[in-house]
Amino acid sequence: MSGSALKIGELAKMTGSQVETVRYYEREGLLPAPHRSEGNYRLYDLTHVEHLQFVLRCRSLDMTLNEIRELLKFRDSPEENCGAVNELLDHHIGHVTTRIAELQSLEKQLKKLRKLCGQSQKAKDCQILQGLSKPQSTKARKLASHGPGCH
Template identity: 60%
Template sequence: MKIGDLAKASSTPVETIRYYERQGLMPMPARSEGNFRVYEASHLERLQFIRHCRGLDMSLDEVRELLRFRDAPESDCGDVNALLDAHIGHVSTRIRELRALERQLKELRQRCTDARSADRCGILHGLSAAAQEKTPVGTKAHGHLRSVHAH
């Protein structure tokens, strides 16, 4: 199949497929006489695996490591377990950060409960005050909002 067919079959943009190839996640396909990429069912299966891992918010490095183990089925999967445990830890941290962000946004939202002129908007004033204070990310000081979403 050509790259457009692979893209359609996997619901993946062509540029993403090419990116995964450049990153070494997808093996380079054979070429036809007309120099078109020719993909096999194994490419589709691998692409679906990559997309599923990315859907689980795994980094490209984590996906690369999982593919390395997948490509060596006789290897011990202890490192796969460790990788997933570490990823779960990252997800737990991110959930905590997002909950803190949600609390901060709700606190900010309470600063302006009704429609008024923008120069009297409590939300805009709160955002401006927080932006000017330069307090470290993820902290609260003087009752102003701090961002935990710094990455």
């Protein structure tokens, strides 16, 4: 084991994450299994810290767990050609571009709905509530079924 042994709470604190996040990434295979103490405590080292920081950075960029798994394969095989990494990132950029367009459409719909009611009044007369009762467009249904952040 390289470096000093860290318990799970120390690893979480060092990386600005939560203990349950560490356990989750372990279960998902994104973080190598830690060594165990004689008392069966998880013991991590600086390699785990670096690995978890990589995963957390990828998540902060809204990458899926599968995308992160692919990137980790390349990170762990430094002699491999990184062409697939470029393709993965290009695909992710396309996904982000699509989500931005969907969110801009959502913003327009919400602003249009908000303009229906310019003053406080009885709920029975609220144009926003009436507007929400109308069937939505196909595009709006698609956005609602996927929800923000889903892949």
